Each structure stands twice: as C-alpha cells, then as structure tokens.
Amino acid sequence: MSLSLDRDESVAAVAESVGRYCGSLAEGAGFAEAWRGFAELGLFSLPELFGDNSHAAMVAAMETLGRNGFYGPVADTLTFAACAPADLLEPVVAGEVVACLGRPPLVPWPDARAIHVTEAGGDAALLEVEAAEPVAMLSGDPWARVRASAGRALGPFVPWADCYDLCVSGWLVGAGLDLVEAASAHASQRVQFGKTIGEFQAVAAPLARAVLALDAAKVLAEAAAAHLDAGDGRLVTAARFSAARAAEQAAITAHQTYGAFGVLEGGPVYARSRRIRQLAAQFPQERPVDALAALGTGSLGIVRAQAEMAR
Amino acid sequence: MNLSLSPEDADFLAEVQQALEPFADTRGFVVSNSTPELKAFYKALAARNWLALSWPVSAGGMGRSPVQEFLLWNEAHFRNIGRAPQGVGVVAKTIIRHGTEEQKAAWLDPIRRHDITFALAYSEPNAGSDLGSLQCKAVLEGDRYLVTGNKCWNSKAHTVDYLWLLCRTGEASSGKKGLTLLIVDAKAPGVVIRPLELMCGNMVTEIFFDRAEVPVTHRIGPENGAWRLITEALADERYVHFTPGRVRYDYFTLRRWLEEHGRLDDPSARRRMDELAVLVLQAEAHVLRLLATPGDSSGIAASNKLAHVNAIQQIARAAIALGGIEAMELDAPTSLHWRQTMTESIGGGTTEIMESIIARQRLGLAANR
Ligand SMILES: Cc1cc2nc3c(=O)[nH]c(=O)nc-3n(C[C@H](O)[C@H](O)[C@H](O)COP(=O)(O)OP(=O)(O)OC[C@H]3O[C@@H](n4cnc5c(N)ncnc54)[C@H](O)[C@@H]3O)c2cc1C
Numbered sequence: 001m002s003l004s005l006d007r008d009e010s011v012a013a014v015a016e017s018v019g020r021y022c023g024s025l026a027e028g029a030g031f032a033e034a035w036r037g038f039a040e041l042g043l044f045s046l047p048e049l050f051g052d053n054s055h056a057a058m059v060a061a062m063e064t065l066g067r068n069g070f071y072g073p074v075a076d077t078l079t080f081a082a083c084a085p086a087d088l089l090e091p092v093v094a095g096e097v098v099a100c101l102g103r104p105p106l107v108p109w110p111d112a113r114a115i116h117v118t119e120a121g122g123d124a125a126l127l128e129v130e131a132a133e134p135v136a137m138l139s140g141d142p143w144a145r146v147r148a149s150a151g152r153a154l155g156p157f158v159p160w161a162d163c164y165d166l167c168v169s170g171w172l173v174g175a176g177l178d179l180v181e182a183a184s185a186h187a188s189q190r191v192q193f194g195k196t197i198g199e200f201q202a203v204a205a206p207l208a209r210a211v212l213a214l215d216a217a218k219v220l221a222e223a224a225a226a227h228l229d230a231g232d233g234r235l236v237t238a239a240r241f242s243a244a245r246a247a248e249q250a251a252i253t254a255h256q257t258y259g260a261f262g263v264l265e266g267g268p269v270y271a272r273s274r275r276i277r278q279l280a281a282q283f284p285q286e287r288p289v290d291a292l293a294a295l296g297t298g299s300l301g302i303v304r305a306q307a308e309m310a311r
Numbered sequence: 312m313n314l315s316l317s318p319e320d321a322d323f324l325a326e327v328q329q330a331l332e333p334f335a336d337t338r339g340f341v342v343s344n345s346t347p348e349l350k351a352f353y354k355a356l357a358a359r360n361w362l363a364l365s366w367p368v369s370a371g372g373m374g375r376s377p378v379q380e381f382l383l384w385n386e387a388h389f390r391n392i393g394r395a396p397q398g399v400g401v402v403a404k405t406i407i408r409h410g411t412e413e414q415k416a417a418w419l420d421p422i423r424r425h426d427i428t429f430a431l432a433y434s435e436p437n438a439g440s441d442l443g444s445l446q447c448k449a450v451l452e453g454d455r456y457l458v459t460g461n462k463c464w465n466s467k468a469h470t471v472d473y474l475w476l477l478c479r480t481g482e483a484s485s486g487k488k489g490l491t492l493l494i495v496d497a498k499a500p501g502v503v504i505r506p507l508e509l510m511c512g513n514m515v516t517e518i519f520f521d522r523a524e525v526p527v528t529h530r531i532g533p534e535n536g537a538w539r540l541i542t543e544a545l546a547d548e549r550y551v552h553f554t555p556g557r558v559r560y561d562y563f564t565l566r567r568w569l570e571e572h573g574r575l576d577d578p579s580a581r582r583r584m585d586e587l588a589v590l591v592l593q594a595e596a597h598v599l600r601l602l603a604t605p606g607d608s609s610g611i612a613a614s615n616k617l618a619h620v621n622a623i624q625q626i627a628r629a630a631i632a633l634g635g636i637e638a639m640e641l642d643a644p645t646s647l648h649w650r651q652t653m654t655e656s657i658g659g660g661t662t663e664i665m666e667s668i669i670a671r672q673r674l675g676l677a678a679n680r
Pocket of ligand 1: 190192193197200201202203256257258259260261263430431432433434436438439440441463464465466467509515654655657658659660661662663664667
C-alpha cells in the first residue's frame with residue numbers, strides 16, 4: 001500500500017457526522033442540550049465502537065469540534081471513556097455527566113454531578129471533591145478552587161495522558177485552522193490603502209506561517225494517534241507540543257489580522273484564543289518531548305515507526 | 312555619550328517619585344477606564360500644573376523639556392497608575408501649535424486643570440490603518456459644520472466631554488488632503504456613543520453622527536489641512552504613551568508573581584526571565600533614541616512603539632507559559648496582561664504599519680505602500 005494521509009473511511013465518517021451535528025446546533029443552544037446530543041450521536045462511545053482504531057477516531061472528532069468552536073470537557077470525557085473501568089462508564093457514555101481531569105486546588109467543571117479524575121503517584125484516581133468555590137478563568141469555562149482528595153485508583157496514568165494529549169491536539173489543530181482560514185477570508189475582503197489587506201506581505205506571511213505549522217501539526221496528531229492505536233506512543237508528546245504552538249501562533253495572527261475587531265470581547269477570535277492559551281497550562285499539562293524517542297535513530301521518524309509496526 | 316540625567320532632571324525625578332507614590336496601582340492600563348482614582352491622580356497632577364509640563368509658558372504650561380515629560384509618565388507607568396489623558400497631549404499640543412488665540416484661551420486652561428476630557432475619534436469601520444480614506448463628513452452651513460458618519464474603537468469616548476474628530480470636508484476622493492479636525496461636544500444632539508468591550512475588559516466605543524452641529528470656531532487648523540497636524544501629534548506622543556516604565560512594571564510583576572508561587576527557582580524560568588530583561592532594556596534603548604533625536608522622528612517613534620509592544624507581549628506570553636494553571640485565573644496579573652497586551656499591537660497604529668514605517672524611513676524601502 002502506498003503512503004497516504006487520507007483518513008480511514010470510518011474515521012472520516014465520524015468527523016463528518018460530528019461536523020453535521022455541530023452545524024445543526026441552534027445558535028445559543030444550551031451546553032446540556034448540546035452535550036446530550038453528542039452522546040446520542042455516539043461521540044462518547046467512540047472508544048468502544050472503534051476499539052483498536054479509537055485514537056484516530058477521537059482526534060478526527062476533536063478536530064471537527066475545534067473547527068466548530070465547541071469545547072466543553074470533551075477531551076477529558078473521551079479520555080475517561082477510553083481509559084476508565086467499565087463499571088464507571090455508563091452515565092458518562094450516555095452524556096448524563098461530564099468527566100474532567102484536574103489537579104487540585106484548581107479544577108474544571110465543578111458541577112456536583114461531574115466525575116473528576118486526577119493523577120496520584122503515577123496512577124489515575126477518582127477525585128473526591130468536598131468543597132468548591134467558583135473561579136473565573138481565562139478559558140471562560142467554569143472552574144473552581146476545591147478541597148479534594150484522591151479516591152479509587154484507576155490504573156496507570158500514562159494512557160490517560162496520551163489519550164488526552166491526542167484529543168487536545170486534534171482540537172487545537174481544528175481551532176487553529178478555523179481561525180487562520182477565517183482570518184484569511186477577512187484578509188481577502190478587507191480593503192485598506194485601496195487593496196485587500198491580504199495583498200500586503202506583512203499580513204499574508206504570518207498567515208502562511210501559521211497554516212504551515214498547523215498543517216504539520218495535523219499530520220503529527222493523526223500520525224501519533226495511528227501509532228498509538230498500534231501500541232506506540234512515542235509521537236504523542238511531540239504532537240501536542242506541535243499543535244499547541246501552532247494553534248497559539250494562529251490565534252495571535254488572527255487577532256492581528258482582524259485589527260481592532262479582532263480584540264473585541266465578543267469578536268471573532270477571543271472565544272477560541274483564550275481556550276487555546278489556557279489548554280497549554282491546564283492539567284494534564286504538556287509533558288516534555290523526549291526528542292530521541294520521538295525522532296528515533298533511523299532516517300525517518302513518522303514513517304519509520306509504521307514500518308516497525310508492520311513487522 | 313552622556314547617559315546621566317542633568318541635576319535639574321534628577322531633582323524633578325525625585326519630586327515625581329514622591330508625588331506619585333500615593334497613586335501606585337491605580338491600574339489605569341487594565342480593567343479601569345475612567346475610575347475616580349484615576350481622576351484623582353490627574354487632578355493631583357493638575358494641581359502641580361504637571362499636565363501642562365511641556366507646554367510653553369505662554370500657553371499656561373511649565374516649559375519643561377520632553378525628557379521631564381517622559382520621566383513623569385515613565386514613572387506613572389512603572390507604578391501602574393495610567394496613561395496621560397488624550398486632552399493634554401495630542402489635543403492641547405495641536406491647539407498650541409495651530410489654534411487661534413481665541414481657541415487657546417478657550418480650551419487650554421480647562422484641559423490642563425483636567426476640567427474637561429477628550430477622546431480621539433479618528434478610526435472608522437472602513438478606515439483603520441488607512442486613515443486617509445475615512446468618510447465621516449462635515450459640511451459647512453453658515454457658521455457651523457453638520458457632521459454625519461460613523462467612528463469606532465475610540466478609547467473611553469463614552470466617558471469624555473469632547474471628541475477630537477477627524478472628518479472629511481473635501482471630496483470623497485480627496486484622501487489625506489480633504490481632512491479637518493473639529494472639537495465636538497460628546498453630548499450634542501445627533502451624537503450617539505455606544506461602548507464596546509475589549510477582551511481585556513477595557514472599553515472602546517462606536518460613535519454615530521447624524522447631522523451633529525459643530526460651531527466653525529471649533530475647527531482646529533485649516534480646513535482640509537488636518538493630516539500634517541495629526542501625524543505630527545501622533546509621533547510626538549509615542550514617548551509619552553509607550554514607555555519602558557510600563558515594560559519594566561510588567562516584567563517585575565511577573566517576577567514577583569513567579570517568586571510568590573515558587574516558580575522562580577526553576578532554572579528554565581530563570582533563564583527566560585533573564586532573556587526578557589534584555590527586552591526591557593531594548594525598549595529603554597529605543598525611547599532614548601527618540602528623546603535624543605529632535606525634529607522629525609516618526610521612524611524612531613515607530614521603533615519605540617514596536618520594541619515596547621514586543622517586550623510587553625513577550626513578557627505576557629512567558630507569564631502564561633511559566634505560571635501554570637494559577638496564571639490562568641481571569642483577573643490574575645498574568646492573564647490580564649496577556650489579554651491587555653494583545654490589544655497594544657493594534658491601538659495607536661498596528662505592528663505591521665510600524666514595521667513598514669521603519670522599513671521606509673530607516674532602510675529606504677518602499678514597504679507596503
Ligand atoms: C485598544 C485600542 C484602542 C484604540 N483607541 C482608538 C482611539 O482612541 N481612537 C481611534 O480613532 N481609534 C482607536 N483605535 C483604533 C486603531 O487605531 C485601529 O484599530 C488601527 O489603526 C487598525 O485599524 P483596524 O482595526 O481597522 O485594522 P485594519 O486596518 O483593518 O488592519 C487589519 C490588519 O491588516 C494590517 N494592515 C493594514 N494595512 C496594512 C499595510 N499597508 N501593510 C501591512 N499590513 C497592513 C494591519 O496591520 C492589521 O494587522 C484603537 C484600537 C484599539 C485596539
């Protein structure tokens with residue numbers, strides 16, 4: 001089989017149906033309603049449905065959500081659905097509760113019915129939240145400063161972090177691409193000095209650099225997911241690093257391309273740029289990239305790993 | 312090279328430091344627009360006639376040098392107090408240079424006493440970087456102009472008494488040659504001002520004029536001759552608005568924050584802070600170039616703005632990167648600076664426009680237009 005970056009048909013179908021659902025969500029639809037809809041669509045059953053191919057499917061779904069500006073704790077909830085023991089899954093997969101990863105004292109989604117997971121001594125563990133005080137955060141999502149302790153252990157944390165990193169990478173790539181494409185559309189319409197501003201190299205070049213980084217980040221995220229599905233997680237941290245930097249650069253470039261309109265509170269960029277920024281610091285944070293493991297020692301990195309796996 | 316302050320300047324700086332101490336952390340850059348605290352600060356400066364520090368004595372000012380004016384505002388920024396009000400800079404200095412004797416008598420005293428305030432009404436929905444294409448129109452009828460059109464992004468305009476309006480009196484196609492400056496009563500019939508919130512919580516506005524009446528005596532400078540007046544004033548103002556004191560304040564705020572949160576011990580954080588310190592010094596270097604270069608300095612003014620904005624944005628981005636999740640609290644100084652500094656590469660002329668000015672003036676390139 002020759003090299004191809006096309007998604008498998010079933011994975012492409014996931015992206016398409018998530019996209020269709022996002023498009024059908026009425027303007028101002030409430031979070032709870034949207035969340036239930038995603039559950040009905042089968043979003044939180046992806047790990048179960050896709051089994052060996054589930055990271056690729058999750059990345060595709062997350063990228064579509066990023067493109068459509070929907071966040072909520074989907075990355076966390078998908079990670080939970082992929083990694084938590086079977087007896088905890090039902091309400092999460094049904095969309096009745098959200099699952100969140102967090103490290104006290106600051107944790108997201110302080111809803112009493114949310115399931116919180118943390119990391120303790122290298123293991124994932126349920127978090128028993130005793131008291132919570134709401135905190136306004138940059139991302140705009142509900143957060144709280146909590147008193148909490150680790151409860152039931154849920155196995156090694158590495159698979160959780162891997163899955164979360166890939167989901168977040170997908171979202172960041174989608175959000176970044178959407179911002180850059182929207183900013184480029186603005187640049188091809190907005191006229192100053194008798195020209196569309198996209199004709200000025202000072203506007204065009206940063207957009208080009210942003211999309212260059214995002215296009216690479218997309219391939220890395222999808223490749224890292226494919227490798228992880230095949231049991232090799234060595235590209236995961238590089239994928240997240242690449243997606244985070246690319247999305248951040250895209251956000252800054254979009255702010256700048258839109259001029260004053262781009263820095264309005266309700267403007268076309270801030271809702272996404274604030275999340276992109278916070279995701280870099282949110283638990284589970286980016287892990288250091290192990291350069292040698294990610295690069296390998298042969299003449300290729302991404303492709304090499306595939307060849308190795310085929311063996 | 313002489314890098315020391317003269318004895319008079321050093322004495323003045325000491326006096327400024329003492330006078331400004333009670334107003335530290337008025338937070339004029341972020342969150343607040345025109346708070347009572349900021350007003351009290353301006354009033355305290357007015358009581359010393361420092362709002363008119365560099366105006367000529369004949370105009371009611373103190374005739375001090377740009378260096379002293381810089382020292383005053385640099386100190387105000389370093390103490391997180393706030394920027395100079397628009398009236399005392401762009402507006403008053405233009406009236407001093409180009410106003411009639413009657414206009415000087417009418418406007419300058421209330422401005423330096425901070426009894427009246429101004430907002431700049433230049434930008435329009437379709438004319439931002441390309442200000443010369445603005446379309447808001449003023450038509451002379453008898454002894455008054457009738458103004459019709461829109462403005463936007465005007466800092467604090469919903470809180471001020473007067474608008475410093477740049478409008479078109481020439482043909483629609485007259486470009487920079489058909490523009491005129493008018494002073495418009497912000498509460499006049501036919502003027503509607505609506506606030507818009509920026510991502511940092513600060514307010515700008517959109518303004519709608521519908522045949523608003525402006526007495527012809529409120530025109531500053533010649534009809535169709537405003538372009539030279541405003542470019543001269545904008546460059547003039549950059550050492551007052553974009554000071555290294557602000558950069559230094561942001562730097563030390565981050566340093567303190569990292570220290571308090573036990574993150575400064577991390578060697579990579581320390582290295583990043585050392586690199587950022589160099590940007591603080593670079594911002595200072597550019598303002599020194601500006602102060603040491605009399606005459607047409609729009610190229611250096613652009614360099615100063617660019618170095619300033621680059622430094623505060625890098626500091627804000629490092630804050631978020633080094634600070635972890637605690638740095639993401641919406642109103643933590645770290646996240647506030649990130650949100651606020653994002654607006655600085657747009658307001659007062661965008662980074663791309665500053666770069667093209669430098670390319671043209673410093674390197675002789677025909678950049679961008
Ligand atoms: C915080 C803030 C305060 C402000 N306060 C005031 C105020 O008090 N009064 C007032 O009148 N206005 C004010 N403004 C408006 C400000 O002056 C304009 O936003 C600015 O001039 C840019 O115009 P624009 O937003 O229309 O962007 P555009 O001009 O549409 O620019 C969009 C992008 O295109 C780029 N671009 C445009 N032309 C070129 C070119 N020739 N070469 C390269 N790149 C180019 C720009 O750099 C920018 O990245 C404020 C803006 C902000 C953000």
